Amino acid sequence: MVGQVIFIIILLGAVYLFGKNVAKVRRNILLGRDTDRSDRPAERWAIMAKVALGQTKMVKRPVAAVMHFFIYVGFVIINLEVLEIMIDGIFGSHRIFSKLLGSLYGLLIGGFEILALLVLVSCVVFLARRNILKLKRFSGIEMTVWPKSDANYILTIEILLMTAFLTMNAADYKLQLLHFGHYVQAGSFPVSEFISPLLPSGANALANIERGCWWFHIIGILAFLNYLPYSKHFHILLAFPNVYYSNLKPKGEFTDMASVTNEVKAMLNPSFVPEATEVSRFGVKDVTDLSWKNLMEAYTCTECGRCTSVCPANITGKLLSPRKIMMDTRDRLVEVGNNIDKHGKDHTDDKTLLDNYITREELWACTTCNACVEACPVNINPLEIITEMRRYMVMEESQAPASLNNMFGNMENNGAPWKYSQADRLNWAEKE
Amino acid sequence: MEQKIPTMAEMAAEGKEPEILFWVGCAGSFDERAQKITRDICKILHHVGISYAVLGTEESCTGDPAKRAGNEFLFQMQAMVNIEVLNGYNIKKIVTGCPHCFNTIRNEYPGLGGTYEVIHHTQLIQSLIDEGKLKAEGGESFKGRKITFHDPCYLGRGNNVYEAPRAALEILDTELVEMKRCKSNGLCCGAGGAQMFKEPEPGKKDINDERMLDVLETGAQIVASGCPFCMTMLTDGVKHMEKEQEIKVLDIAEITVRANGL
Structure with missing residues (x-):
């Protein structure tokens, strides 16, 4: 009974805290400009099924794809077991599904065990790739102490959770063989039966281990849940809405700026009366100038570095790293959110995403090749943020590199980016 | 060049509308190496007997480099002027010699009032091969x-x-x-x-x-x-x-x- 009460208190506390932090993330995302991504719902569900649920963009890197798939399937399916643990915890029952499911239960538990082992092995391999093999993709200027620790924490927690789950089953299995107390014969234990010889043979000690692991496992899961909003691991939830709201247009198409269209129309045709639109700055200086979709992407990014590893600028040693663009956006957004919490809605610090986080040198190194956009397994678009910040520098500040200003001048005067006269545009036809 | 390059202005004066407009682009117009490719695209068009024309001196940069560099004003100025010319000639189909022109006219002009069927010259070549003409x-x-x-x-x-x-x-x-x-x-x-x-x-x-x-x-x-x-x-x-x-x-x-x- 005491156990049940403690369990319910912990569960409610964890759910409340998680809800509160998710609400904060949602509020931060909605600090962004509005953009309409409600069109073509059928296509959106399809792309979500394919890219998020089916993980089709992961296959370009098969080793990581297979192991990530184990962890993903393990995570989703083992949640069925967590459901049982929740019910047992609340009602003080033990393996409540075993009576309902009969022989199917053995199959399920056996399946969970195999998945748990695959998750465990995959996490160990992932840790090795990061810390022993030191894959290049996991380093870079943006991969400072926290992002590296974050990744290691996630993998370590998952290893501990799976170990607790398997140890719990091993103890349970041994207790079942001893016909001890309420430990009825239930489930099959293809993995943990090999762990059970390592455990003590005394029934009380086994029951303590079983309970200890049960509590560690479930409290661990609830703690991990509350770690998500602070971590790159939040992608396990946001990947789905983020892919749903993907850009469905061709990647080469950049957003149009209606505010500019009005001004250009007025310039070309003095009798044109523009519709009254909200006066805002052109382009992006700080995170609140970005769209909510850009901000959602920043929270979705799991810092895998596929974008940066295919970025032609980054590959050739330039400062630009698309992953850093996403991480900076998130860091700045969290800062802006914390400022609102501490000092109220209208507080402004004297910092901005441009210059304080992302330098101009990074932004001008981009070739807009879309390799980063193509590479992202959850359809994040760092290029849009880069372009929007270029728009701010050029249209609000007139701060483009001198050679680009020359190009603009040529285009304005002769209709070509080079200094050739428009009257000579057909000269090629005279040659050869 | 051997063959005469037809311009839209000339065609319009004769009351004719070509099947397709060949959008040459700035590089294709001015860069010596690209000029050769422009002439080659014309040779292909001529060879298969497609009625085509170019804008010649009425063509202007699509605005692509301005847009990618963040100068949306300049891009839209270029785009609107070009769209006025294209719509003025009642253009329906465009082939470009440059993927940047192709992308810009195909994807970014419709929002500003210029909707055309746009293909890149490699797509034209592919369809001519498929039709057995090339x-x-x-x-x-x-x-x-x-x-x-x-x-x-x-x-x-x-x-x-x-x-x-x-x-x-x-x-x-x-x-x-x-x-x-x-x-x-x-x-x-x-x-x-x-x-x-x-x-x-x-x-x-x-x-x-x-x-x-x-x-x-x-x-x-x-x-x-x-x-x-x-x-x-x-x-x-x-x-x-x-x-x-x-x-x-x-x-x-x-x-x-x-x-x-x-």
Whole structure:
């Protein structure tokens, strides 16, 4: 009974805290400009099924794809077991599904065990790739102490959770063989039966281990849940809405700026009366100038570095790293959110995403090749943020590199980016 | 050129409307290397007997480099002026010699009032091959030569056109070898996003030199592309590697013209 009460208190506390932090993330995302991504719902569900649920963009890197798939399937399916643990915890029952499911239960538990082992092995391999093999993709200027620790924490927690789950089953299995107390014969234990010889043979000690692991496992899961909003691991939830709201247009198409269209129309045709639109700055200086979709992407990014590893600028040693663009956006957004919490809605610090986080040198190194956009397994678009910040520098500040200003001048005067006269545009036809 | 290049103005004066407008682009108009490709595209159009015209001196930059560089004002000014010209001539279908023009007119002009069917010249060549109007005969033989194709970003990733340029190479009696980074994984030549018009930011090397490593790995004697900016970057890359004797950089249109002896 005491156990049940403690369990319910912990569960409610964890759910409340998680809800509160998710609400904060949602509020931060909605600090962004509005953009309409409600069109073509059928296509959106399809792309979500394919890219998020089916993980089709992961296959370009098969080793990581297979192991990530184990962890993903393990995570989703083992949640069925967590459901049982929740019910047992609340009602003080033990393996409540075993009576309902009969022989199917053995199959399920056996399946969970195999998945748990695959998750465990995959996490160990992932840790090795990061810390022993030191894959290049996991380093870079943006991969400072926290992002590296974050990744290691996630993998370590998952290893501990799976170990607790398997140890719990091993103890349970041994207790079942001893016909001890309420430990009825239930489930099959293809993995943990090999762990059970390592455990003590005394029934009380086994029951303590079983309970200890049960509590560690479930409290661990609830703690991990509350770690998500602070971590790159939040992608396990946001990947789905983020892919749903993907850009469905061709990647080469950049957003149009209606505010500019009005001004250009007025310039070309003095009798044109523009519709009254909200006066805002052109382009992006700080995170609140970005769209909510850009901000959602920043929270979705799991810092895998596929974008940066295919970025032609980054590959050739330039400062630009698309992953850093996403991480900076998130860091700045969290800062802006914390400022609102501490000092109220209208507080402004004297910092901005441009210059304080992302330098101009990074932004001008981009070739807009879309390799980063193509590479992202959850359809994040760092290029849009880069372009929007270029728009701010050029249209609000007139701060483009001198050679680009020359190009603009040529285009304005002769209709070509080079200094050739428009009257000579057909000269090629005279040659050869 | 042998044949006269028809302009829209002349056609309109005669009360005629061509089947397709050939949008030449700034590089195609002014860059000496690209001018040759422009003439080759005209030779193909002439050879198959498609009625076409160019805008000539009425054409102006699509605004692509301005837009990628963040100058949306200048882009929209260019776009609206061009759209007025295009709509004035009642243009329905456009073929471009440049993936940047192709992308901009196809995707970014409709929102500003300019909706046309836009294809890239490699797509035109592919459809002519499919219709049996273009073959690879009567000209230079590419037999036994290795060719690799460099995907321009705004054709490939930007608009998912990967097969059209390859179709033009597949009809040659030759070996098409893919680079390690190809199609959706293709590496940029380094010119996009208005980089063509500025010095690169400081780094370890230039992007076209990095791309050359992929080219050299294939052992290809010909690098084909379909973009005047890629053409410049790849040609410079070959020069840096001092491989001008071994490796030629050619546009799909040039290869088609050569293979057909046009």
